[in-house]
Amino acid sequence: MKWFRPVFxxxxxxxxxxxxxxxxxxxxxxxxxxxxxxxxxxxxxxxLRVFQVQSVNGHRAVLLRxxxxxxLVRDSSSSHPxxxxxxxxxxxxxxxxxxxxxxxxxxxxxxxxxxxxxxxxKVVLDFPGDDPPLYDVHQMADWIMIRFxxxx
Numbered sequence: 827m828k829w830f831r832p833v834f835x836x837x838x839x840x841x842x843x844x845x846x847x848x849x850x851x852x853x854x855x856x857x858x859x860x861x862x863x864x865x866x867x868x869x870x871x872x873x874l875r876v877f878q879v880q881s882v883n884g885h886r887a888v889l890l891r892x893x894x895x896x897x898l899v900r901d902s903s904s905s906h907p908x909x910x911x912x913x914x915x916x917x918x919x920x921x922x923x924x925x926x927x928x929x930x931x932x933x934x935x936x937x938x939x940x941x942x943x944x945x946x947x948k949v950v951l952d953f954p955g956d957d958p959p960l961y962d963v964h965q966m967a968d969w970i971m972i973r974f975x976x977x978x
Contacts, residue, residue, distance in 0.1 A: 871919030872896050872947040874940050879932045886934065888972040890949060899970060901963045907936075908953035910961060912970060918945040934959075934974075 876891035896914035903910045925941035937952040951972070953959065964971045 869917050869919075870894055871942060871945060872914050872916035873923070873942065874947065874949060877928055877938060877940075877949075879935065882971065882973065886974045888935070888951065890970040890972070892947070892968045892970065895968050896947070896965075899963070899965045901972075903958045903961070905957045908955045908958035910951045910953075910958050910972065912949045912951075912963060912972065914947045914949075914970065915945055916947070 870893060873893040874890060875893055876889070878889040878891075880887055880889060882889075890912065892914060894916055896916050898915040899912065901910065901912045919942070922944065923940075923942040925939050928938040928940060930936070930938055934953065935951050936954050937950075939948075939950040939952070941948050951958075959974050960976045961972050961974050964973065
């Protein structure tokens with residue numbers, strides 16, 4: 827036991843120092859903070875997560891994946907130039923999003939523009955002709971499908 831006392835005396839300051847440092851580390855003695863709001867909660871605004879152009883059941887379709895299920899979906903079309911507009915509503919969120927044009931590689935669609943204003947997400951599809959193609963819109967939870975029965 828004679829060897830224990832000198833080793834203990836030499837190590838005691840280091841052990842005490844580590845004890846005080848560990849007690850002061852964040853999270854060890856601090857009261858946990860309240861959790862931050864979940865970004866996928868009920869107050870999250872509707873945003874566009876995924877834009878795809880695919881063939882579905884032998885027809886061309888645009889698939890829009892949203893950040894949440896919208897409270898309302900409406901669509902309209904216009905001519906000169908041919909255009910289809912899909913609007914999806916949800917909570918307002920903390921800010922509006924200015925219109926931006928998505929990169930487009932599909933020959934049937936000349937431009938895709940997306941914006942959000944006061945809880946209204948707007949997706950505009952521009953087409954090369956004066957009139958938009960025939961289409962129908964289907965909402966499936968947080969997906970919106972714009973199907974073109976005449977295009978294959």
